[in-house]
Amino acid sequence: MLYFKNDYSEGAHPRVLEHLIETNMEKLDGYGEDKYCRLAKEKIREATCCPEAEVFFISGGTQTNQAVIATMLERHEGVISAVTGHVACHEAGAIEYTGHKVITIPHYMGKIKAEDVDKWVETFYADESHSHMVYPGMVYISHPTEYGTLYTKKELTEISEVCRKHKLPLFLDGARLGYALASGADLSLPDIASLCDVFYIGGTKCGALCGEAVVFTKNNAPKHFSTLVKQHGAMLAKGRVLGVQFDALFTDNLYVEISKNAIETAQMLKDAFREKGYEFFINSPTNQIFIILENGKMAKIKEKVCISYWEKYDENHTVVRFATSWATSCEDVQKLVELL
Amino acid sequence: MLYFKNDYSEGAHPRVLEHLIETNMEKLDGYGEDKYCRLAKEKIREATCCPEAEVFFISGGTQTNQAVIATMLERHEGVISAVTGHVACHEAGAIEYTGHKVITIPHYMGKIKAEDVDKWVETFYADESHSHMVYPGMVYISHPTEYGTLYTKKELTEISEVCRKHKLPLFLDGARLGYALASGADLSLPDIASLCDVFYIGGTKCGALCGEAVVFTKNNAPKHFSTLVKQHGAMLAKGRVLGVQFDALFTDNLYVEISKNAIETAQMLKDAFREKGYEFFINSPTNQIFIILENGKMAKIKEKVCISYWEKYDENHTVVRFATSWATSCEDVQKLVELL
């Protein structure tokens, strides 16, 4: 059985695992107070060219989104997101669970537009009864988006400017950030640190066993953030587990280097799909490929390949996702191509 | 200054007030355990032809929506509402505050369609990753809607059937229910009790100082509902205040009788608007009238009449609302007509 179902189907990248092994018996303080957490934070500050960044490690993506959003919002505020944003639809209501509304705006292949944010906020304050409504409190985007698309530097700059105009923190969910950085797009890690108020660098989908690194870029971490993370149940006693992994990922640019494989294998796959006349649902530049399959064809492929259901297209067609990762082998891609 | 801003600008209907006065010095138990609460509940059971109905009184509409929705939903569920539903946009996030998502579907002049609910739920369960999403847990509608429109008996029956098919309780927000019942529409109070699982009879906007009567129609009040209402901070020590008022409102059909005035005065007003060539934003059969005004004209009217801003129509026009109520006098309507 071939496996193109997602980008979290293996364990850790060998060098990450190796670092866990070599540090395993060191006696270290708990709760992220160990030296590997410190080292990893330092390396992230360097990689983001953001010396004042406050960095925290949290075990997973939904946990991170929940902890960041729930602690940065004021109680009367909600978070603005694309209607397709992960926080809007695929986190089982984790944001609402913390008492906050996800305010949805249109998406364009998973991305939002600065002008839509601007218009939404202007309309909100123009409404004479806005004090009876949920105030906009921050803007959430993902990069790559849930559709694998990427913001350009120009687009992110525009969104960032609108956010500053309205004093809304901008939060970038980088669950798959490695694949954005490895894609050759024009938005660098320092750009992101400079344009966003907070973002997270996804480990789970880019080489780690688990773990995400939250970066507050403007000396703006919520007061007592660690206590709040604990209150969310999100603090690991062995914080080292995350620190060690990010220490490895941010040594010798490993994070981006290993992500390149996902982009390359995805490119091979996209070329094959194109060549064989498959219909793309959208044109994604990263490691997720969305194809419209006739249902019979889909059933056939599924006999030999694990893939993800994405959504119903019409009565006879379904959108499915093929995902590559740092771990996808050219061999597997070849085998898949032969099956198509 | 004329006043057509809303339908809660006066105190209580004289007969409601009178009942408060005549019972004022009686010594009664607190927390809704008094005889007037019992009497009012009995009268509501009769008026709804629902002898097994469980009735509770709560001080206001948002409080009621919050208490009902938060206690009827399971933790993994959200409430389906029109995108224009009161719970979706004008309650400052009161539902999300309790940890639940408001799932929005399209509206048609404030109303939802049974088929949209059905389709949403079918699509939800067809999604292979729906266990990572917020489950549909109940359906919220308002009658009259936020646009003053009304469901027909046929429409409500269809919605009710879809709800039963999917085991979703149907909740009808009747903040202005009196005006629906007085409008001559084909949906009676017993119909509503029969088709809905829970609904509330609005007092605040239909003759009371404050207070709404929640009616659970299927022996389905959440266990320990009173304790939960207390936990929400929503239980009045002097529960009598609400019981006495609803006792008056449900004596001699007062609730519907006094509501007729709102419908009649609204009709007079609509005739005048029509005659004078004003443009209606929507055609509402109840006590709220939505007119598109040229901004200069609006400014001029506002010098002499209190009205509500509704929404921006275009650069030069605004939608405004004129509301009548049980208390609107023909005299005031005449004066307003003269100004138009």
Added chain:
Amino acid sequence: MLYFKNDYSEGAHPRVLEHLIETNMEKLDGYGEDKYCRLAKEKIREATCCPEAEVFFISGGTQTNQAVIATMLERHEGVISAVTGHVACHEAGAIEYTGHKVITIPHYMGKIKAEDVDKWVETFYADESHSHMVYPGMVYISHPTEYGTLYTKKELTEISEVCRKHKLPLFLDGARLGYALASGADLSLPDIASLCDVFYIGGTKCGALCGEAVVFTKNNAPKHFSTLVKQHGAMLAKGRVLGVQFDALFTDNLYVEISKNAIETAQMLKDAFREKGYEFFINSPTNQIFIILENGKMAKIKEKVCISYWEKYDENHTVVRFATSWATSCEDVQKLVELL
């Protein structure tokens, strides 16, 4: 049947009711934006000698405690209360419902001691793992307490000083504040305003149909407090109902004047209990009298008098409460005394 069960068994004081009647048909804005709310706020600012006070009206006591505490605390904080405090035990978990812990310290006849607060806070910060614990965020007291006892000016000053030392807002629950002010104790309304950061003046138990007046004394109302009150479901559309009542209560010192009757009738009753050899559970200077009754005696009294169960004393005795109010008649007291 005589009725000494509680101090909320009648409706409103006649002059309060009268003011509701005389203003009933005035057309006023909703949500507390009307002139009676403004007048009442102004009168409260005068009565408290606190010209900068921000005043809000909320329908009931638990609602008020919940709204104030949940919006003044930071997310990592809890509220310190006597173990017998209303928020700690008789609000069905309304504070925890908002996500905050009630931190309990010992009580002395319902009161807390400044030194206990000080010691608790010092111990907290001395604990090296306090970042894994709930931080102290404010101090809650009631005056009169749940046992009818009163703080002296000296005691409240000490508590206030400890609170300021530790930067903890001091919140005084004045559900029965009228009875404290009418008792001849040395703590005046301006004292309270000066020593507390926020307190509320109870209407429900002291002459109103419903309603409490929250007073933020230091320009310290939480930002967007009205929106948060709405989010809690606690905002009445007809805010006038509360404004009109407090306007009456703070005209000609009505609030304190009518409360004196409760103190006087309670004194008559206490004299009679003492004379007849009843055992007091505690010695309360206000309108609540706690008596230890032999169970057979209790059963006998309950045949003719409505009273409140307080707590089990031992196998054969029970603590019960007799409450007087602004509405208690000397005649009823005489009848009760004859029965004892």
Added chain:
Amino acid sequence: MLYFKNDYSEGAHPRVLEHLIETNMEKLDGYGEDKYCRLAKEKIREATCCPEAEVFFISGGTQTNQAVIATMLERHEGVISAVTGHVACHEAGAIEYTGHKVITIPHYMGKIKAEDVDKWVETFYADESHSHMVYPGMVYISHPTEYGTLYTKKELTEISEVCRKHKLPLFLDGARLGYALASGADLSLPDIASLCDVFYIGGTKCGALCGEAVVFTKNNAPKHFSTLVKQHGAMLAKGRVLGVQFDALFTDNLYVEISKNAIETAQMLKDAFREKGYEFFINSPTNQIFIILENGKMAKIKEKVCISYWEKYDENHTVVRFATSWATSCEDVQKLVELL
């Protein structure tokens, strides 16, 4: 520097780590749907002699306590815990964050007594106003307790019986369960499964990098528990990380075998403390040793040994904790003994 600060200072036990390594590149489904999770669950069902047990893996202890308690309680209920229980004091309010009160009862060296639970519940229901209070909804204990003490089979049976009498689920927090099982105490894993409604087997402190195994023993897992775990942000995409580790821990009784080292080294240490005349704060049979140190002595020891502050004893003395674990070497114990 010697390290006796806690029992989570190393990474994973070598055999656990090895299993992570050998399975690292296998392609597996996410969210706990992989074969190692299935295997681990099966082995836990066997080890607990509870074939119908529903097992879930969650990343950490506070997360687990929060997820279990928040989903098993009804909304009007709180959880009963010793005043020293982890959920009562060392989780930054994680339980209250979910809207539930922690109801505290006395502790005896960290343990609760069945009779205290019984009495609390009886008193609660005897109180005529209990519907205004937080209902008891479940009982939380830890084994070993926060003081390292253990329940006997007789004690746990009594608590279990009281819980069943009052229909309260019994939840046992086994963060350090391995050390209880390895201590030679009379309470076996099948006993625990039989007497408790839910418990968790702690991985983090007993050989894993992270992870706890929740066991619902009576076919009583909350409906949609996985979705609720996701909603809490507590679901790892790579669920395998936990499954693989518990698969190793429950192979060849590894979990208990490796825990024995903690008991043996703790015994060596306790013998030395006793011999050298140190004063024990309590007599703990497991891997945590609580010693009362004169402050000067403490300072001296801390120069060479990492230990935990526990609490202030008096002006001149402090209670400190020395912890051993599966990883503590006899060599380190010897070095420490020499320093004493």
